Amino acid sequence: MTLRFAIPSKGSGYEATVALLESCGLRVTRANPRQYTAVLRGLPDTEVLLHRPADIVLKVAEGAIDLGVTGYDLLHELRGDDDDDVLTIIDDLGFWRVELVFAVPQSWIDVTSWADLADLAVEFQSRGRRLRIATKYPNTVRRFCYAQGINVFELVESQGATEAAPSLGYADIIADITETGTAIRENQLKIVGGPLIRSQAILIGSRRALRGNRHRLELVRQLCELIEARRRGRLFYSLTANLPGASVEEVGRKVTARHELAGLQGPTIAPVWSKFSGDSGWYAVNVVVPQEELLPAIDYLRAIGASSVTTVQVQHVFRAESEAFARLCARLDEE
Structure with a gap:
C-alpha cells in the first residue's frame, strides 16, 4: 500500500523540502518540472505529490493525503489547534521561519x-x-x-x-x-x-489514513527516523586526536576529566600502530561533541597532549527510537 506524501509544489518551500530529504539520503525525482507527482528514492512504496501548502493541510484533513509538509501558520489558519483529523508529527523541520x-x-x-x-x-x-x-x-x-x-x-x-x-x-x-x-x-x-x-515548516499526518495501517506507519517511522537523525547530526562534530599515554585507562581518565567535552557517552580509545619504529605509547581518541563545544574540546585535547585534531561534521545521530514517531503512535492510540 502506497504512502501518499505531499510537499510544496514550488518556491522556497519546495527547494528547502527537497534539500532536507536529500540530506537524509532521500531523493525526489520526477520526469519533468511540470509533473505534480514524483518518486522518493530511498523510501519504498512512497508517492510524492506536489501541492500548494494550503491544499496540503486540507487534503491531509480529508484523508486524501497521508503525510505532508506545510507551514504551521497555514495549519493554524485552516484547521485551528484542536482538529484531531490532522496530527503534527514533527513541529519544526528547520526552514520557512x-x-x-x-x-x-x-x-x-x-x-x-x-x-x-x-x-x-x-x-x-x-x-x-x-x-x-x-x-x-x-x-x-x-x-x-x-x-x-x-x-x-x-x-x-x-x-x-x-x-x-x-x-x-x-x-x-x-x-x-x-x-x-x-x-x-x-x-x-x-x-x-x-x-x-511564529511559524515554521512542519510535517503533518492524517489520523484517519494512518490509524491502524501498519505498512504506512512503518514508512512514516523510517521517514521520521531519517529526518530527526539528520537534524540532530548537524548539531554535532566528531573529533579524532592522537594522545600520548601509558595505557587506555590513563588516557580515558584525562579525556573524561572534562565531562562536558567527553562525547555523547564517552570517548572511543584505541592504540595507535605507529609508523615509526619504537614510537609507542600513543592512543587515538574519538569523541562526538555539540557544535558549540567544538573549540573548547579542541583546546582541551591540545592541553592534555594531542598532537593533532581532525573534525568531521556528524551526518546522523540516531537514538533508541524516533521521538516523533513515538508521539504519533500515542496520539493514534487515543480514543
Whole structure:
C-alpha cells in the first residue's frame, strides 16, 4: 500500500523540502518540472505529490493525503489547534521561519502596541466606521483580536501584496507574515506588538489514513527516523586526536576529566600502530561533541597532549527510537 506524501509544489518551500530529504539520503525525482507527482528514492512504496501548502493541510484533513509538509501558520489558519483529523508529527523541520505580525503606517507614531490597536478600534467606531485589517489569515487574526480586546474591526481579505493595502486605501492596517520585515518597511509600515504566531515548516499526518495501517506507519517511522537523525547530526562534530599515554585507562581518565567535552557517552580509545619504529605509547581518541563545544574540546585535547585534531561534521545521530514517531503512535492510540 502506497504512502501518499505531499510537499510544496514550488518556491522556497519546495527547494528547502527537497534539500532536507536529500540530506537524509532521500531523493525526489520526477520526469519533468511540470509533473505534480514524483518518486522518493530511498523510501519504498512512497508517492510524492506536489501541492500548494494550503491544499496540503486540507487534503491531509480529508484523508486524501497521508503525510505532508506545510507551514504551521497555514495549519493554524485552516484547521485551528484542536482538529484531531490532522496530527503534527514533527513541529519544526528547520526552514520557512516567519512571523505573523500587525503593521500600521509609520506616521502613526502613537500606535506601538496591541493595546493601542484596541484603543484605535474604539476611536474608529466613535467616528462611525470600523478599523479595517487586510490579511490572508482571517481566522487567526479574528481569534487573536478578540483575545486581545480588539473587538470592533473589519477583516479585508487580501490575495495580493498585503503590504500595499494601506497605501492603496482599502485597509487601515495589515496582519501579514514576514521573515525579515523588509517588505513592511519598504511600504512605509511598522510592526506593532509582538508576533501573533511564529511559524515554521512542519510535517503533518492524517489520523484517519494512518490509524491502524501498519505498512504506512512503518514508512512514516523510517521517514521520521531519517529526518530527526539528520537534524540532530548537524548539531554535532566528531573529533579524532592522537594522545600520548601509558595505557587506555590513563588516557580515558584525562579525556573524561572534562565531562562536558567527553562525547555523547564517552570517548572511543584505541592504540595507535605507529609508523615509526619504537614510537609507542600513543592512543587515538574519538569523541562526538555539540557544535558549540567544538573549540573548547579542541583546546582541551591540545592541553592534555594531542598532537593533532581532525573534525568531521556528524551526518546522523540516531537514538533508541524516533521521538516523533513515538508521539504519533500515542496520539493514534487515543480514543
